Amino acid sequence: MAVISPDIFSAAEFLKKGDLVGIPTETVYGLAGNALDGSAVAKIFEVKNRPSFDPLIMHISGIDQVENYASNFPEKLKKLAEEFWPGPLTLLLPKKEIVPDIVTSGLSRVALRVPAHPLTHSLLGLLDFPLAAPSANPFGYISPTRASHVSEQLGEKIPLILDGGPCTVGLESTIVGMEDGEVVIYRMGGLSIDAVEEVVGKVTVRTQSSSRPDAPGLLLSHYAPRVPFLVGNLYELIAEASKSKKDFAVLSLSRQFEEIDASRKYILSKDENLNEAAQNLFAAMRQLDSSGAEVILAEYMPEVGLGRAMNDRLRRAAAKG
Ligand code: TXA
Ligand code: MG
Numbered sequence: 001m002a003v004i005s006p007d008i009f010s011a012a013e014f015l016k017k018g019d020l021v022g023i024p025t026e027t028v029y030g031l032a033g034n035a036l037d038g039s040a041v042a043k044i045f046e047v048k049n050r051p052s053f054d055p056l057i058m059h060i061s062g063i064d065q066v067e068n069y070a071s072n073f074p075e076k077l078k079k080l081a082e083e084f085w086p087g088p089l090t091l092l093l094p095k096k097e098i099v100p101d102i103v104t105s106g107l108s109r110v111a112l113r114v115p116a117h118p119l120t121h122s123l124l125g126l127l128d129f130p131l132a133a134p135s136a137n138p139f140g141y142i143s144p145t146r147a148s149h150v151s152e153q154l155g156e157k158i159p160l161i162l163d164g165g166p167c168t169v170g171l172e173s174t175i176v177g178m179e180d181g182e183v184v185i186y187r188m189g190g191l192s193i194d195a196v197e198e199v200v201g202k203v204t205v206r207t208q209s210s211s212r213p214d215a216p217g218l219l220l221s222h223y224a225p226r227v228p229f230l231v232g233n234l235y236e237l238i239a240e241a242s243k244s245k246k247d248f249a250v251l252s253l254s255r256q257f258e259e260i261d262a263s264r265k266y267i268l269s270k271d272e273n274l275n276e277a278a279q280n281l282f283a284a285m286r287q288l289d290s291s292g293a294e295v296i297l298a299e300y301m302p303e304v305g306l307g308r309a310m311n312d313r314l315r316r317a318a319a320k321g
Contacts (some may be wrong), residue, residue: 002155004147004163008119011162012126015040020047020157022136022150023123024164025115027088027173027190028143028282029150030059030133031158041102041132047157050139055105056132057090057113057173061124069110069130071096074178076200083199086116088169088190092177103132113173119164135172136161142223142289142317145170145282170279171309176203188309190278207312223282223313224320225289229296231318237297249293251284253277253301263291278306285317 002022003010011021015032018040023032031048033040035058045052058069063081066073070093073081077091095110104110115121124131135143136150144150147163155161174189176196183203185193197203230237234252241248250257250265254272257265266284268277288296298314301307 002151002158002161004151004161006119006163007160008123008126008162011123011160014160015123015127015131018043019159020044022144022147022154022158022161023120023131023133024117024147024162024167025059025120025133026086026117026167026169027115027171028145028167029136029147029161030115030120030131031136031150031154032059032131032133034127035059035103035130035132036098036100037129038100038102041100044132044134045102047154048134048137048139050134052102053105054134054139055107055111056103056134057111058099058103059113059115059120059124059131059133061121061130062086062114065114065130066093066112069096069099069112070094076183077176077178079199080176080183080196081114084191084195085114086121087114088116088171088173089113089196090173090175090187090189092175092186109177111175117164117167119162123162140224142225142282142285143172145279149283149286166279166283168279169275170281170283171306171313174309179204188312190306190309192305193308194305223285224317225285225296227289227294227296229285229298229317229320231298231300231314234297234299241295241297247292247294249288249291249296251288251296251298253299264288264293272302274301274304274306274310277301278310281310281313 020033090113092109099110145167169190171190174191175187185205301310
């Protein structure tokens with residue numbers, strides 16, 4: 001069973017040996033291994049039960065590392081990196097030979113990110129290699145935002161989870177690249193589209209769902225709880241569930257639903273603060289998934305700021321066939 005500890009030195013020792021470690025980031029916890037060691041990376045796919053066509057993000061210690069792994073750094077993406085790194089931004093850049101094909105699933109671009117969590121930042125400083133790290137959940141399930149989430153699902157398969165407390169952003173990074181000189185957003189995430197557009201102007205958002213997308217974070221069904229998950233007008237959903245005598249749980253932004261038992265509801269932010277709501281979203285989905293309810297009923301967030309990325313996750317969670 002994994003040790004849960006904030007000890008970056010023992011994390012560094014495991015990683016240097018080719019072992020995997022759960023690491024905290026400001027977005028979600030990652031399942032990290034030496035990105036330049038093909039067999040450590042292969043272990044990541046195995047432990048996560050992740051299909052090999054789904055490439056991994058490489059975590060680096062700073063913008064100065066980009067030139068080691070990318071053959072070109074377009075001006076607009078550099079501006080984004082200067083503005084938002086360390087932070088919830090991942091950039092797709094043309095890869096250099098040194099990046100193993102298993103990291104990029106054979107694609108010509110590599111995904112790079114400088115995470116903002118102080119522990120992981122210090123850890124990267126102790127290493128002379130970058131860390132490949134997907135979210136530390138079994139493929140298709142909800143991403144972990146607490147060390148305990150990682151331990152519950154992957155604890156038996158890794159030696160150590162670096163405990164950095166609850167993630168402060170709570171949604172995966174926003175993935176950005178370029179096509180024909182245009183900035184494209186491939187995954188909405190912890191950095192809002194508005195924030196990106198303030199730096200580089202209007203962007204294209206290409207996050208359609210399909211069964212074989214460019215970025216499998218875009219799989220139609222992803223981030224999904226085990227029990228059925230419905231999103232829509234909560235009053236209607238509650239009325240229907242009550243009529244069919246379903247034991248339901250409710251995920252709401254701010255409404256209290258006094259008549260519903262505390263074990264069967266989660267309020268994301270009393271003040272309708274969307275940053276706070278994003279921080280709580282995945283923990284809420286996990287808690288309700290384990291509450292014993294037969295179905296989870298949720299509502300969409302306002303389509304502003306992080307609300308857009310949250311709605312993307314809610315939609316995908318509901319898409320489970
Ligand atoms: O916030 C995050 O991004 C977290 C933390 C741990 O950094 N990581 C994360 O990784 O969410 P993961 O593997 O769960 O999602 C990464 C997404 C996947 O949808 C993958 O397809 C896409 O990034 N991706 C990675 N490399 C890519 C590449 N070379 N081209 C296109 N998409 C890529
Ligand atoms: Mg993931």
